[in-house]
Amino acid sequence: MPGARRRRAYSALFRVGTVVSLLLVLSPALWLLAGVAARAVPHWQWSVLWTGLQGENGGLLGPILGTLVLMGGVLVIAGSVGVLAGIHLAGTVRTAKAGRGRRADSVATWLRIASDTLAGFPSIVLGYVGYVALVVGLHWGFSLLPALLVLSMMVIPYIAKATETALRQVPLGYREGAEALGMPTGFALRKVVLKSAAPGIVTGLLLALAIAGGETAPLLFTAEFSSTVWTGAFIHAHGFGYLTYIVYQYWSYPSAHANDLSYDAGLVLVVMVLLLLFTARLVVARTQRHAESRGR
Amino acid sequence: MTTAFHAGSTRSKSAFVAEASAWRWAARVAAVLPTAALVFVVAVLALKAYPAVKVNGTHFFTGSEWKIGSTYAPTVRTDGVAHPSGAAFGAWPLIAGTLQTSAIAVAIALPVSVGCAFALTERLPRWISRPLGFAIELLAGVPSVVLGLWGVLTFGPVLSRTVYPFIAHHLPTVPVLSFFKGTVGHGEGLLTGGLTLALMVVPIITATTADLFRQVPVLPKEGGEALGMTGYEVARRITLRWVRSGVVGATVLGLARALGETMALVLTVGAIFKLAPNVYSPMSTIAAAIATQLDSSLTDGTGFAVSSIAELALVLGVISVLVNLLARWIVLRTSFDGRPLRRAA
Numbered sequence: 001m002p003g004a005r006r007r008r009a010y011s012a013l014f015r016v017g018t019v020v021s022l023l024l025v026l027s028p029a030l031w032l033l034a035g036v037a038a039r040a041v042p043h044w045q046w047s048v049l050w051t052g053l054q055g056e057n058g059g060l061l062g063p064i065l066g067t068l069v070l071m072g073g074v075l076v077i078a079g080s081v082g083v084l085a086g087i088h089l090a091g092t093v094r095t096a097k098a099g100r101g102r103r104a105d106s107v108a109t110w111l112r113i114a115s116d117t118l119a120g121f122p123s124i125v126l127g128y129v130g131y132v133a134l135v136v137g138l139h140w141g142f143s144l145l146p147a148l149l150v151l152s153m154m155v156i157p158y159i160a161k162a163t164e165t166a167l168r169q170v171p172l173g174y175r176e177g178a179e180a181l182g183m184p185t186g187f188a189l190r191k192v193v194l195k196s197a198a199p200g201i202v203t204g205l206l207l208a209l210a211i212a213g214g215e216t217a218p219l220l221f222t223a224e225f226s227s228t229v230w231t232g233a234f235i236h237a238h239g240f241g242y243l244t245y246i247v248y249q250y251w252s253y254p255s256a257h258a259n260d261l262s263y264d265a266g267l268v269l270v271v272m273v274l275l276l277l278f279t280a281r282l283v284v285a286r287t288q289r290h291a292e293s294r295g296r
Numbered sequence: 297m298t299t300a301f302h303a304g305s306t307r308s309k310s311a312f313v314a315e316a317s318a319w320r321w322a323a324r325v326a327a328v329l330p331t332a333a334l335v336f337v338v339a340v341l342a343l344k345a346y347p348a349v350k351v352n353g354t355h356f357f358t359g360s361e362w363k364i365g366s367t368y369a370p371t372v373r374t375d376g377v378a379h380p381s382g383a384a385f386g387a388w389p390l391i392a393g394t395l396q397t398s399a400i401a402v403a404i405a406l407p408v409s410v411g412c413a414f415a416l417t418e419r420l421p422r423w424i425s426r427p428l429g430f431a432i433e434l435l436a437g438v439p440s441v442v443l444g445l446w447g448v449l450t451f452g453p454v455l456s457r458t459v460y461p462f463i464a465h466h467l468p469t470v471p472v473l474s475f476f477k478g479t480v481g482h483g484e485g486l487l488t489g490g491l492t493l494a495l496m497v498v499p500i501i502t503a504t505t506a507d508l509f510r511q512v513p514v515l516p517k518e519g520g521e522a523l524g525m526t527g528y529e530v531a532r533r534i535t536l537r538w539v540r541s542g543v544v545g546a547t548v549l550g551l552a553r554a555l556g557e558t559m560a561l562v563l564t565v566g567a568i569f570k571l572a573p574n575v576y577s578p579m580s581t582i583a584a585a586i587a588t589q590l591d592s593s594l595t596d597g598t599g600f601a602v603s604s605i606a607e608l609a610l611v612l613g614v615i616s617v618l619v620n621l622l623a624r625w626i627v628l629r630t631s632f633d634g635r636p637l638r639r640a641a
Binding site for chain 1: 309312313315316318319320322323324325326327328329330331333334336337340341344407408409410411412414415416418419428430431432433434435437438439440441442443444445446448449450451495498502526527528529531549552555556557558559562563583586587590602605606609612613616617619620621624
């Protein structure tokens, strides 16, 4: 049994330790934000946002639009598939005779494990598969569609999980009430269940967009790069430009303007992602204020 | 809502039945898609890697040279697989490098994250812990390529001028710690990569752990304090014990993230395919090697180099799947004896 003094010393040490570890995380985080800003701000010109990119000259218009197109595409593909998958996994519409009971639940468990496993797959490996199977195998070439499919494959598990969690938090009474009023299943799903789960689903979608916008590794071998603005082609496009590529490559180019573009792209990306996360946070905060029964 | 319902109910009944079954079938198909994608990914990797697995054999795991071979000399055939003469694909430095960077990242991130979680949930007032928690959440959202750029331009160089020489100079020359001695380099290497990675893993473990700590009931903690336990003892014997399995699960998920991370490491570890002689030396990981090698592998007309990359990807995929399943198993296995009352006698 340690003495009282030693125990008190440990406790003091622990108190100091928690604060130190907080500082150990926050100071590099601040340093990172300051570092990104410090490299971009001194030479910052707003015209970078709407000037086209020509090789190593010009601005970031093409890549910025490219990242937005990628995010939009992911929202459409991964959003619809992920939300529907989440609806199935939560068991909300599995009420037909065939889909009820233990067996359907155990199938859902396996689907969930597979989905989690896919989420744990390294993104570079998914990118390689996209390259081998879509870019080369199907002769699509470096273009938008293979990039979109690989990115969607990455984030569908996140969206499905967020949707499932949000649906499970909808009180059972809501669904029972809807059924008791004689609402048809699909109608009740749309108007009652999905509506009250919407904040959780929207948060999941925003986080998925943040992931998609900040990804580089799976895009290197599916979209490669192009400095021109997207022409509307989904396949056979000879490359597709996006912001993270500029950050990855242009900092080591010999020209000072290319290096500046790389820092600018980093700042634009960070601002974009922070805005998305901030919006997600606002959605959560707003809905928690209105629902007093929920939340911890 | 009532009006909407009545407006809707003017449709025929069969339309509603059709809608319900459309939802059901769409959801069913969508739920199978991730599984289908997983099977597809594994199948493509296995097919593509098969020639490399056949020719490289166990040398792939023990050899430490990664050479495409001479693309000008006539191609050679081994076991019916064509490849350039002099090709050698040994991935041991990459496999070891992946484990080293991840080990550094998790070894640093775990204690720091648990400390952060305690600070956020137990020590600080709510008005300050909420924005700090959000700041850590934002750190998780910073794109890894931006983190890598900062790592190679600012973080690494500054550390190699200040902290690294200090560590290298003052540590004693004993078996494990001697790995931290020797020339310090310019900040591109194993330690810089591991620290950058730690910065990516911390938010993952902290967020989960803080959530878990908030779920620990107040009564056992108050009971501990009433028995005269100090703050540290309550934290260690009650709070941490209560959620142990969850913390372990979060840590293993962070580990999986570290094993598969590419961009932050491509930029910070120096990308040299050799075992690091000390902790400051440039090296590479599997994920970084895939990202940097595919371009040059395309020059191999026989396709053998690309096949060897597939073998790398397969190894990385298998490692991360195993780690993920391990996390799941740990959480399932220990979730029942996570209560301190049964264990702490």
